[in-house]
Amino acid sequence: MRAAWACLATVLVSSSLARADEVGIIVTGDEARHDELASHVKSWLRKRGHAVSSRPLDAAAIQNLTECLAVDDQGCARGVIDKQAATDSVVFASIQPTGKRSVSVQTHWFLRGRQGPSERRACEKCTEEALAATADDMLLTLAKSAEQHGRLVIRSHPEDLLVLVDNEAIGQTPVERDLPPGKHRVVIMQGGENVGERTVEVEAGEPTKITLTAHRDDTLGRKVGSVALITGGFGLLVTAGIMISYGTKDGPGEMYVYDNATGIGLISGGIGLLGIVGGALLWPKSAQRAVPVAAMTSSSGFVGLAGRF
Numbered sequence: 001m002r003a004a005w006a007c008l009a010t011v012l013v014s015s016s017l018a019r020a021d022e023v024g025i026i027v028t029g030d031e032a033r034h035d036e037l038a039s040h041v042k043s044w045l046r047k048r049g050h051a052v053s054s055r056p057l058d059a060a061a062i063q064n065l066t067e068c069l070a071v072d073d074q075g076c077a078r079g080v081i082d083k084q085a086a087t088d089s090v091v092f093a094s095i096q097p098t099g100k101r102s103v104s105v106q107t108h109w110f111l112r113g114r115q116g117p118s119e120r121r122a123c124e125k126c127t128e129e130a131l132a133a134t135a136d137d138m139l140l141t142l143a144k145s146a147e148q149h150g151r152l153v154i155r156s157h158p159e160d161l162l163v164l165v166d167n168e169a170i171g172q173t174p175v176e177r178d179l180p181p182g183k184h185r186v187v188i189m190q191g192g193e194n195v196g197e198r199t200v201e202v203e204a205g206e207p208t209k210i211t212l213t214a215h216r217d218d219t220l221g222r223k224v225g226s227v228a229l230i231t232g233g234f235g236l237l238v239t240a241g242i243m244i245s246y247g248t249k250d251g252p253g254e255m256y257v258y259d260n261a262t263g264i265g266l267i268s269g270g271i272g273l274l275g276i277v278g279g280a281l282l283w284p285k286s287a288q289r290a291v292p293v294a295a296m297t298s299s300s301g302f303v304g305l306a307g308r309f
């Protein structure tokens with residue numbers, strides 16, 4: 001298949017997006033009807049006030065875009081437009097023969113930063129008038145679909161944080177993306193961790209600006225504090241066992257041979273248990289669900305954590 005392309009122009013398809021009025025055009029496919037389709041597309045755009053300029057992509061980028069669309073890889077196609085297009089808006093049209101005077105037409109309308117709408121139509125016994133009507137109807141449908149989006153502008157403190165919108169990575173702050181109207185979940189990531197998020201309401205045709213401030217994750221601090229409390233609690237329980245043991249030395253009937261040993265042991269044991277309980281409560285909930293356990297007899301003792309790890 002020999003690819004050909006016509007003038008390119010970028011335009012925003014609604015008054016709210018009127019900051020750019022050029023739409024780039026790329027037409028590929030049937031060489032016999034390529035110029036005819038390109039002429040219809042340019043005419044439709046110009047009648048609606050859009051400027052037309054040439055070469056939104058170089059030849060290599062057009063080939064890459066064509067290959068992306070051939071396998072219906074929208075992410076790949078959007079990447080080509082976002083990184084290499086000279087205009088913010090590109091109309092891509094492909095016309096393929098399906099029979100005698102019959103063709104199939106596929107169109108995509110890309111706007112930088114978002115997946116563009118697409119249409120596919122068959123034109124049977126496709127005269128010049130029928131092709132023009134098909135192209136006009138497809139472009140009108142694409143333009144209406146493109147208008148039904150709003151732009152989300154995302155900034156962060158600090159900058160250069162990875163942004164996920166509805167679980168899709170869209171780049172690093174500051175970053176902008178056109179989205180369908182409605183609620184969208186925005187997450188900023190730092191070092192592979194979620195450091196901030198917000199649910200925002202995007203309105204059609206309206207820019208929405210948000211700024212997220214990264215918060216430091218205190219999981220590590222809670223873990224350190226938890227380990228310190230649990231370790232200290234175990235140490236106090238061991239001390240309690242030793243002190244109680246010395247309090248009963250020389251026989252179980254001769255308590256308090258070592259003055260205050262048993263009392264100190266009981267106090268230490270109580271503080272130790274409180275430390276273990278506090279440490280278990282402080283431990284991040286995502287890490288484990290556990291409770292402290294302890295058992296003591298006159299000759300032995302056991303302390304630990306029981307639960308699901």
